[in-house]
Amino acid sequence: MKHLFQPARFGDLQLANRIVMAPMTRSRADDKAVPTAVMVDYYAQRATAGLIIAEGTSPSADGLGYCRTPALYNAEQIAAWRQVTDAVHAAGGQIVVQLMHCGRVASRHNKPAGSRTVGPSSVAAETQLFTDTVGMADTELPDELTRDDIAAVIQDYRQAALNAREAGFDGVELHGTSGYLPMQFMAENANQRTDEYGGSVENRVRFTLEVLAAMADAIGPGRVGLRLCPGNSYNDARDSDPAATLSALLKAIEGMGLAYLHMMRAHVKGLDAFAIARAGFSGALITNDGFEPDTAEAIIADGGADAVSFARHFIANPDLVERIRQYQPLSKFDRKTLYSPGSAGYCDYLPFDQTLMEKTP
Numbered sequence: 001m002k003h004l005f006q007p008a009r010f011g012d013l014q015l016a017n018r019i020v021m022a023p024m025t026r027s028r029a030d031d032k033a034v035p036t037a038v039m040v041d042y043y044a045q046r047a048t049a050g051l052i053i054a055e056g057t058s059p060s061a062d063g064l065g066y067c068r069t070p071a072l073y074n075a076e077q078i079a080a081w082r083q084v085t086d087a088v089h090a091a092g093g094q095i096v097v098q099l100m101h102c103g104r105v106a107s108r109h110n111k112p113a114g115s116r117t118v119g120p121s122s123v124a125a126e127t128q129l130f131t132d133t134v135g136m137a138d139t140e141l142p143d144e145l146t147r148d149d150i151a152a153v154i155q156d157y158r159q160a161a162l163n164a165r166e167a168g169f170d171g172v173e174l175h176g177t178s179g180y181l182p183m184q185f186m187a188e189n190a191n192q193r194t195d196e197y198g199g200s201v202e203n204r205v206r207f208t209l210e211v212l213a214a215m216a217d218a219i220g221p222g223r224v225g226l227r228l229c230p231g232n233s234y235n236d237a238r239d240s241d242p243a244a245t246l247s248a249l250l251k252a253i254e255g256m257g258l259a260y261l262h263m264m265r266a267h268v269k270g271l272d273a274f275a276i277a278r279a280g281f282s283g284a285l286i287t288n289d290g291f292e293p294d295t296a297e298a299i300i301a302d303g304g305a306d307a308v309s310f311a312r313h314f315i316a317n318p319d320l321v322e323r324i325r326q327y328q329p330l331s332k333f334d335r336k337t338l339y340s341p342g343s344a345g346y347c348d349y350l351p352f353d354q355t356l357m358e359k360t361p
């Protein structure tokens with residue numbers, strides 16, 4: 001596993017190893033999108049990751065969509081995140097936050113009164129979301145963003161990047177996939193605009209690039225990462241030519257000096273997104289989705305990636321890094337507590353040595 005344990009520098013981020021914790025929504029914030037005390041423990045327990053990418057976090061009230069997800073647009077949220085970043089830093093880790101604007105993938109039951117649901121066009125996403133108040137609910141019909149609205153949303157991301165810095169984060173990652181706002185602009189079914197943000201592929205990637213540029217200008221490009229997964233149809237996003245979208249994005253971000261590109265495996269026939277990203281982007285590449293310790297080691301050893309991120313393995317293995325180092329078995333998580341409030345199934349998974357002690361009579 002020697003490649004996984006080599007330190008790395010990604011832009012302004014210094015990683016102690018190449019095992020990254022992927023962003024995971026766990027719905028442990030309070031109903032005002034403020035991080036809670038259990039989140040401090042949860043992230044601190046995982047601080048041995050070379051880099052933690054904290055869960056999807058909204059840059060604005062309008063950007064919220066799910067229940068109990070955190071945000072970064074007011075002083076209370078910033079102060080609560082500060083507890084998390086301080087604890088991770090005290091434990092020797094590095095942590096960036098993923099900025100996730102849900103756009104049209106939202107239920108009003110999960111958002112503050114007075115907030116709007118917006119999208120590139122007024123077309124609802126054909127999906128449902130869980131809410132604490134009414135159970136499963138349809139998504140809202142979004143308001144089509146005007147050009148002035150788009151400028152304001154970009155400004156929200158910029159301010160959220162500054163707020164992330166104030167909250168002690170080492171950087172931010174733009175969530176550019178899974179059917180959220182940047183992906184909605186890229187997707188032909190969600191984006192039916194006829195202005196410079198719709199139509200051609202160059203126009204459909206414009207929003208993502210302008211958000212990235214605003215955040216890079218605010219906190220420095222070496223502290224900004226981008227997450228992509230071409231052709232990902234999750235949350236009703238349809239892109240008929242994901243290879244063209246990826247290539248337009250890569251061309252535009254090459255030379256921006258971003259900290260990293262975080263690629264999820266593309267589940268599109270004939271599209272090797274990892275290889276295309278490696279060839280078209282000269283910065284640091286983190287690959288994700290379905291990796292095991294040995295396959296992660298192999299892709300780095302073969303030069304196909306600079307780091308690998310793990311999501312699910314980090315849920316029940318807070319000491320995943322140590323377990324990989326020592327070839328210890330990995331624990332399985334309980335699905336029932338993935339999104340439930342409180343510490344159960346969240347920050348009560350034990351490191352390997354304590355697991356053994358508990359089993360000893």
Ligand SMILES: Cc1cc2nc3c(=O)[nH]c(=O)nc-3n(C[C@H](O)[C@H](O)[C@H](O)COP(=O)(O)O)c2cc1C
Nearest residue numbers: 022023024025055056289290291309310311312338
């Ligand atoms: C509970 C859960 C929540 C997730 N939330 C997010 C999220 O907020 N942002 C994101 O980009 N991906 C999210 N993902 C996707 C993961 O980051 C990752 O891409 C996926 O689980 C595949 O990686 P793995 O095979 O290592 O688990 C989530 C996955 C899980 C299991």
